[in-house]
Amino acid sequence: ALPERVKIVEVGPRDGLQNEKTLVPTEVKIHLIDMLSEAGLPVIEATSFVSPKWVPQMADQVEVMKGINRRPGVSYPVLTPNLKGFQAAVKAGAAEVAIFGAASELFSKKNINCSVDESLQRFEEVTKAAKEAGVVVYISLRCLVGQVSPDKVAQVAKRLYSMGCYEISLGDTIGVGTPGGMTEMLEAVSREVPVDALAVHCHDTYGQALANILIALQMGISVVDSSVAGLGGCPYAQGASGNVATEDVVYMLHGLGIQTGVDLPKLMDAGAFICSSLNRKTSSKVAQAACKL
């Protein structure tokens, strides 16, 4: 049976914009987040407290945090790769933080420059500090569905959950997963972590995202990450698409009779706004179809 309600975690302003080449002015970011809040999204990843040296797009992190209009009932998690970022985030008013892990050793080394174990140690620091500060932690676990063994993903997920992360988002980083691999991976992870604490973050690089999300829903997952207008190309396959478009996910969920609290036309407005600011076409098929019909 499918869930009655699905929580959409909107990652466009952070994950999306971080992977866009064009530098986005601060006021555009703030306006985008405000439009997304108006569209009824319950969780909007606002920015990232990572060093601007590594991610110049997120250099205005404090300004964005302070400039957005925080709608009651909406969460605005921010990325905090380490304790330093965490402290800066709390100072800027963050009430929820997200940390990034990898289930693959190679990916971990290349992406965050340390082994999986080392990264888990860093996270332990952050989650401890977060508990003390009364800040909620959710984690985005990057795994390569079908490429990394499901048991390895499950082990890492279990450790993270036991540290106190309230939600673990399983990311199909290069979008190679298919419903087959997705089923295996979710089966392994849901044996170690309750399914209520799991989310899926599917990339649409091979067009598999919605099929993978459908499988996840059928397996009891009720939290889905997506990005307005499908912002954020795949950093590993130039020109290829990355994040799944929120509009397309919402279209499917509403078609299934699943509630999301999201107003699709307002969401499409937000998508149209950011695409025109970025001077790029939307990656959302719903947006492409709707504006031409």
Next chain:
Amino acid sequence: MGNFPTTVKHCLSYEELIQDYPWLARWLQEEKRALTHEYPEYVKIVEVGPRDGLQNEKEMVPTRVKIQLIDMLSETGLPVIEATSFVSSKWVPQMADHTEVLQAIHRSSHVRYPVLTPNMHGFQDAVAAGATEVAVFGSASETFSRKNINCSIDESILRFEEVICTAKQRQIPVRGYVSCALGCPYEGPIEFTKVAEVVKRLYELGCYEVSLGDTIGVGTPGSMAKMLHNVMKEVPSSALAVHCHDTYGQALANILTALQMGICTVDSSVAGLGGCPYAQGASGNVSTEDVLYMLHGMGIKTGVDLSKVIEAGDFICKALNRKTNSKVAQASGDYSVHCRMKKINT
């Protein structure tokens, strides 16, 4: 696990639990089987690119390009390739070279090459040109039928009856299509009982298979499941196929739903050729490459070589001077990156 109480041990580790209660693993497996879906072992792909795809492309495609495309597709392992349409060239200029195409393609013994035949006239031309399989196109929407083929559903079925009867006599198999199965660009939502009725009529007249078309791609897994539930009350799943459009990005999720319900024939178009004629600029047919990627990833056999389909897609896109609609083809475009990515592992 050390000195933890047994119950705590079991809560913390699945392995420990199974070690102490081996019967539990078996019970859990049975529960899992009840919850997980069964998928067909083999799915037949009906490649509609050369006909449905090209028919909806603006650029006029030279005959030799069409022939080369079909020949390349014949080498991929695709079991069915819709070659052309014996419709009046006044209506569909893109298909004016139907006879030339059918006669010039290299017909592989492992492949079937159905052609569209809207009426007796087209059927006779098709047979004269050497067709060994034909297809007829109906609709579940009255308005769409009138606007598209200039007659009511009932009138169209009468036309097809003639074709199907004659085809039967000559032992030429006939495939049926029902458009607007999940929604109509003019009427909006269509009653699924109506869809089932039209499908049943075509099947009973003698179509060996009926393909259910989500003509404007508005369907979602919810409506797909409901529609199939209705249709499968009247026609066995083995005689059904799905023809999903990706206009709203729902095609693969809809196809997955159809597979879960027992459908094992899927129509698709190389490179996602054929935009949506009702939403300019929007996508139409689902890409064969993306469908194959999903099926193969699920361990479902198709007999098709994905890399060769990508090559065929690459060829036709260059000839049409357009980008592919296939995400798999786009991602695989940078081959070295693609290969590197495949090597990433723990």
